[in-house]
Every structure is written in structure tokens, then in C-alpha cells.
Amino acid sequence: MKIVKLVFKNAFRHKLRTFLTILGIAIAVIAFGVLRTVVTAWYVGVEATAANRLVTRQAVSFIFPLPYTYRDKIKQVPGVSEVTFSIWFQGVYIDKNQFFARFACDAETMFDVYPEFLLTKNELETFKREQNSCVIGEDIAKQYKLKIGDVMPIEGDIYPGKWEFVVRGIYKPRDKTTDATQMLFHWNYVNERMKKESPERAGDVGWYIVKIKDPSKSGIISKQIDDLFKNSNAETKTESERAFAQSFLASTSAIITAMNILSFVIIGIILLVLGNTMIMSARERTREYAVMKTIGFSGIHLAGLIMGESLIISIIGGAVGLSLTFPLIKGLEQVIPKGFFPVFEIEPITVILAAAAALSIGIFSSLSPIQRALKMKIVEGFRFVG
Amino acid sequence: MPAIIEVKKVSKSYTRDSFAIPVLNDISLEVHEGEFLSLMGPSGSGKTTLLNLIAGIDKPTTGNIVINGTDITLLNESALAKWRASNIGFVFQFYNLIPVLTAYENVELPLMLTHLSKAEKKQHVEAALNVVGLGDRMFHFPKQLSGGQEQRVAIARAIVTDPLILVADEPTGDLDKNSAAEILILLDRLNKEFKKTILMVTHDPHAAEKASLIRHLDKGDLI
Numbered sequence: 001m002k003i004v005k006l007v008f009k010n011a012f013r014h015k016l017r018t019f020l021t022i023l024g025i026a027i028a029v030i031a032f033g034v035l036r037t038v039v040t041a042w043y044v045g046v047e048a049t050a051a052n053r054l055v056t057r058q059a060v061s062f063i064f065p066l067p068y069t070y071r072d073k074i075k076q077v078p079g080v081s082e083v084t085f086s087i088w089f090q091g092v093y094i095d096k097n098q099f100f101a102r103f104a105c106d107a108e109t110m111f112d113v114y115p116e117f118l119l120t121k122n123e124l125e126t127f128k129r130e131q132n133s134c135v136i137g138e139d140i141a142k143q144y145k146l147k148i149g150d151v152m153p154i155e156g157d158i159y160p161g162k163w164e165f166v167v168r169g170i171y172k173p174r175d176k177t178t179d180a181t182q183m184l185f186h187w188n189y190v191n192e193r194m195k196k197e198s199p200e201r202a203g204d205v206g207w208y209i210v211k212i213k214d215p216s217k218s219g220i221i222s223k224q225i226d227d228l229f230k231n232s233n234a235e236t237k238t239e240s241e242r243a244f245a246q247s248f249l250a251s252t253s254a255i256i257t258a259m260n261i262l263s264f265v266i267i268g269i270i271l272l273v274l275g276n277t278m279i280m281s282a283r284e285r286t287r288e289y290a291v292m293k294t295i296g297f298s299g300i301h302l303a304g305l306i307m308g309e310s311l312i313i314s315i316i317g318g319a320v321g322l323s324l325t326f327p328l329i330k331g332l333e334q335v336i337p338k339g340f341f342p343v344f345e346i347e348p349i350t351v352i353l354a355a356a357a358a359l360s361i362g363i364f365s366s367l368s369p370i371q372r373a374l375k376m377k378i379v380e381g382f383r384f385v386g
Numbered sequence: 387m388p389a390i391i392e393v394k395k396v397s398k399s400y401t402r403d404s405f406a407i408p409v410l411n412d413i414s415l416e417v418h419e420g421e422f423l424s425l426m427g428p429s430g431s432g433k434t435t436l437l438n439l440i441a442g443i444d445k446p447t448t449g450n451i452v453i454n455g456t457d458i459t460l461l462n463e464s465a466l467a468k469w470r471a472s473n474i475g476f477v478f479q480f481y482n483l484i485p486v487l488t489a490y491e492n493v494e495l496p497l498m499l500t501h502l503s504k505a506e507k508k509q510h511v512e513a514a515l516n517v518v519g520l521g522d523r524m525f526h527f528p529k530q531l532s533g534g535q536e537q538r539v540a541i542a543r544a545i546v547t548d549p550l551i552l553v554a555d556e557p558t559g560d561l562d563k564n565s566a567a568e569i570l571i572l573l574d575r576l577n578k579e580f581k582k583t584i585l586m587v588t589h590d591p592h593a594a595e596k597a598s599l600i601r602h603l604d605k606g607d608l609i
Contacts, residue, residue, distance in 0.1 A: 296471025378443040
């Protein structure tokens with residue numbers, strides 16, 4: 001008989017208790033994995049940002065527009081290689097539940113500044129040529145079964161009226177973190193209509209995206225851009241794209257922090273559950289440990305037996321939990337609207353953290369019973385009545 | 387013949403709620419190789435305590451215990467554990483078998499601390515179980531055995547490492563008359579046939595009769 005066999009036999013001595021503990025650990029690992037995935041999905045926009053892109057917005061808030069005329073001035077700033085812009089169009093596609101980002105952008109420059117949106121040369125040329133065309137991410141195309149040539153009717157809200165866009169391109173994401181749920185169309189198309197229907201809104205741009213040559217000079221360039229428009233009617237605030245993306249999350253940071261903390265609280269709770277199980281098991285076996293010590297087993301042997309048993313339970317629980325987390329995340333990905341979480345995948349770091357948590361639970365929950373077994377004198381062990 | 391067990395002026399007291407309770411008073415005792423000594427006495431006389439001290443599972447307050455030339459009172463916990471593994475076989479009143487292990491695995495337990503090969507371990511375990519007459523019940527779990535059979539498995543576990551001394555604490559205390567008689571015959575056989583030095587604690591005069599020597603303890607004094 002190998003010592004491992006004894007450890008396994010001990011671990012499954014109380015089958016129901018062990019099963020329930022394994023189930024508890026598995027559920028905790030699943031909950032941990034799902035919460036962490038939500039948190040990482042929340043931050044995916046930040047992860048997708050590029051170091052060589054700055055965002056220039058209205059200094060008061062990004063909801064206030066900037067004049068189109070700023071574009072050429074920004075382009076003159078040393079170190080700037082390209083400038084593009086967009087506006088948040090919103091609108092309703094099919095119904096209000098179908099949420100995904102819809103931007104009016106500068107068709108000429110957008111894809112130069114965002115090389116992670118992969119479009120064929122043909123598609124790009126057609127898009128640039130046709131004013132009422134649009135480009136959509138492949139996730140949106142899949143979700144709504146859209147193909148090149150299809151018309152997407154949008155009911156405008158910020159920009160009222162009925163709008164129709166012809167799909168002329170379906171972009172693929174270059175990276176795992178690239179958002180493939182956006183809809184992009186011509187700012188000119190929107191602006192021309194604004195000139196007729198709401199002339200006071202014509203020439204408005206939401207924000208500028210500034211591509212720079214040297215990311216290490218982003219601070220200087222940002223200052224130079226903002227200095228250009230100091231004391232104007234629309235002062236600007238220029239920051240890195242990452243900082244801009246993070247500012248979007250600022251309002252929800254308390255929720256994200258709470259979810260983050262909750263994911264670790266769950267691990268803490270299950271640590272206590274397994275710790276309790278191990279303490280009960282070790283307590284029940286006090287006489288057996290006394291017998292084993294009498295036979296000649298040392299404290300190290302008993303520590304190995306107890307920790308081994310705890311690790312077996314936690315590893316099985318962790319493995320079951322992790323193996324169920326993957327299909328669950330896949331299922332959730334299908335259910336959650338693409339627009340909320342463009343990338344909803346379990347990250348390798350989540351797997352590593354969950355596995356490390358399961359191992360840590362196994363180790364830490366065995367410490368108290370190990371200490372008790374080591375301190376126990378043999379004669380006291382024989383007197384013990386459990 | 388030199389004594390294999392030398393108990394020299396051993397005293398033992400326990401502390402309970404800051405009170406020192408003397409259990410053994412200045413005991414001296416010698417046991418020679420191959421002897422079968424029975425320690426008798428009423429409850430609380432200190433016979434189990436003396437047995438525990440000789441088996442190295444407890445330490446005296448004062449005095450020395452020398453077993454086969456080794457003063458075990460000078461050994462630390464780790465060294466004492468190793469010493470017990472190779473020198474002492476312990477038989478308990480309540481058998482103390484591991485319930486999730488078969489008779490074979492229970493007997494094999496002390497051999498897990500040795501460097502014997504799998505085949506050698508098998509040979510030792512089967513031999514020990516055959517000696518106690520349970521060669522046909524090797525793969526039965528403790529709950530599938532009678533009390534007498536469980537105690538025989540416990541004896542097989544005690545002798546499997548071929549220890550120098552076999553100590554038995556009330557080995558028939560939890561058994562019916564017939565099973566107790568079988569166990570006593572087995573211990574007698576181990577002493578006579580296998581030349582094992584045996585120390586047995588009992589309060590049963592019939593059990594004590596099997597021993598070659600009987601010593602009495604009363605209120606911590608050897609009389």
C-alpha cells in the first residue's frame with residue numbers, strides 16, 4: 001500500500017461529506033471564475049487601447065461636442081501622424097434591447113488609426129466611396145445574420161429621423177481584445193443631413209483620436225493640443241486612449257471593485273468550509289493518529305496525510321469547478337448581448353488564480369488540524385473521546 | 387542474561403489544574419529477553435502509565451528507562467518515533483485498527499516506514515497474518531471481523547516488523563471469554579515459539595497466569 005492510497009481512503013471515508021465539500025469548492029471556483037470573467041470583460045476596452053493613440057475631448061465632458069475645425073490644427077502639432085474623429089450616434093436597431101456601439105466616423109482616416117479593425121482593401125474602398133455605407137464588426141454580422149449589401153435601418157434618437165445604412169464591410173478583430181461589435185458609418189453622411197435639419201449641430205465632432213509617432217511623448221503632445229484651444233469656447237482635454245477608456249469605467253468602478261472583492265470573499269468562505277471539514281475529520285481520527293504515532297509515524301508523516309487529504313478534496317473541487325466554468329462562460333457569452341461585453345472569455349489569469357485558490361484552500365485549511373495532530377501527545381490521543 | 391528492559395528509579399506525575407498528581411513512585415524493574423511479564427493492579431495503580439513509558443509513548447518525570455542498551459528517556463520525539471517503529475509492537479485494548487483499511491493493509495501500516503520492497507512487505511504481512519490464523523481473512527475490513535479477529539489483526543500489526551518487545555495493554559479487556567482465551571494462547575505462542583519479550587497489563591488474574599512473571603502495582607508502587 002502506498003501512502004497516497006491511505007490519503008485517498010481517508011479523503012473518501014465520509015463520502016457524503018467529501019462530496020458536499022467538493023461540490024462547495026466547485027461552486028466557489030465557478031462563482032470566482034464567472035465574477036473574474038465579468039471583471040476582465042469590463043476592462044477589455046481598456047486592454048484594447050493603444051499606447052500611440054490619444055483622445056481629445058471637450059474639457060467639461062465628452063458629451064459636449066468639439067468643432068470640426070479643430071482637426072487641422074491638431075494635425076499640425078509636432079509628433080502627430082494622423083487624426084480621426086467620431087461621434088456617438090446611438091439610435092435604435094430593431095428595438096431598444098439590441099445594444100451595440102454605433103459611431104459616425106471619418107471614413108478616410110478611421111481605419112488608418114485603428115489598424116486592429118481588419119477590413120479587405122475592396123471593402124475599405126467601397127466604404128470610403130459610398131456615403132450611406134457602413135462597416136460592422138463580425139460579431140454583429142453573426143448575431144444579426146448580416147452580410148454585405150444588407151441594409152440596416154436605424155431609428156435616430158440623438159440624431160432624430162430614419163436612417164438607412166448599407167453594409168459594405170465586415171471587419172475582423174486583429175486581437176483577442178479587439179471589439180468586434182461596433183458599427184461605423186460616415187460622419188459626412190450624418191453631418192450633411194444635420195446641415196439641413198439642425199444647422200446648429202452641423203460641424204460637431206464627438207472626440208478626436210490622435211495617432212502619435214512616439215508614445216513616450218504623449219504627455220507633451222497632449223499639453224500642446226490642449227494649449228491650442230485654451231480660452232476658446234470649447235477647451236479640450238487630451239489624454240491617452242487608456243486613460244480615456246478608464247474614465248468611462250470610473251462611474252462603475254465601485255461595482256467592479258465590489259465584484260472583485262466578492263470573488264475573493266467566496267474563496268475565503270470556502271476556505272472556512274474546507275477548514276471546518278478537515279478539523280472535523282482530524283478530530284474524529286485523534287485516536288488513529290495516536291495509533292500511527294505509536295507505530296512510529298512522525299509528525300511529518302501525519303502532516304503529509306492531513307495535507308494530502310485536504311489537497312485531494314480541494315484539487316478535485318477545483319478541477320470540477322474549472323471544467324464546468326468553461327462551458328458556463330460559453331453559455332453566458334451566448335446569452336449576454338454582445339454590445340455589453342464584446343469579449344467575454346475566461347482569461348488564462350483567471351484559470352491560474354482559480355487553480356491557485358483551490359491549492360491554497362487545500363493547504364491553508366489543513367494547517368489547523370496539522371498543528372493539532374503535531375501537538376497531540378500519544379497518551380492524550382488514546383484518552384480522547386470524540 | 388542481561389536485562390532487555392531496565393526501569394531505573396522512574397517516577398511519573400501528571401499536572402491537572404496546577405496540581406501534581408503522582409502516578410508512579412520511584413519504580414525500578416528489570417525484564418530479561420524472552421520473558422513474559424504481566425503487570426497487574428487495580429484501576430489507577432499506574433500499570434498502563436508504566437507500560438507507556440517502557441513503550442516510549444510517554445516520558446517519565448524522573449528516572450531512566452534503558453531498552454536493549456538505549457536510554458530512551460534521552461531520545462527526542464523524532465528519534466523516539468523511529469525507535470518505536472523498529473523495537474516496539476503495541477497491542478491495545480480496543481484494537482485501534484484503521485476502519486478504511488483491510489486486515490492486510492492494517493498489518494502493512496508499520497511497514498510503510500521501512501524500505502522493504504513490495505514483495506518483501508507482502509511476505510511479512512502474510513506471515514504475520516498466518517501466525518495469528520487470519521491468512522484467509524486478509525482482505526476483510528475490520529467491521530467484517532469479530533472482536534477476537536480484530537485483536538488478532540492488531541497483534542499481527544504489532545509483530546509484522548519483528549520488534550524486540552511486544553507490549554499489550556489489557557489485550558483481552560474488550561473480548562468475550564473464548565476470544566480472550568484465543569488471544570492469550572496466541573501471546574503465549576509468540577513468547578514461547580517466537581521468543582518475543584512480552585509485557586502485558588491486565589487486571590484479569592486468568593490472563594496474568596499465562597505470563598512467566600507477574601508483578602503488582604498499587605498506587606504507583608511496585609510491590
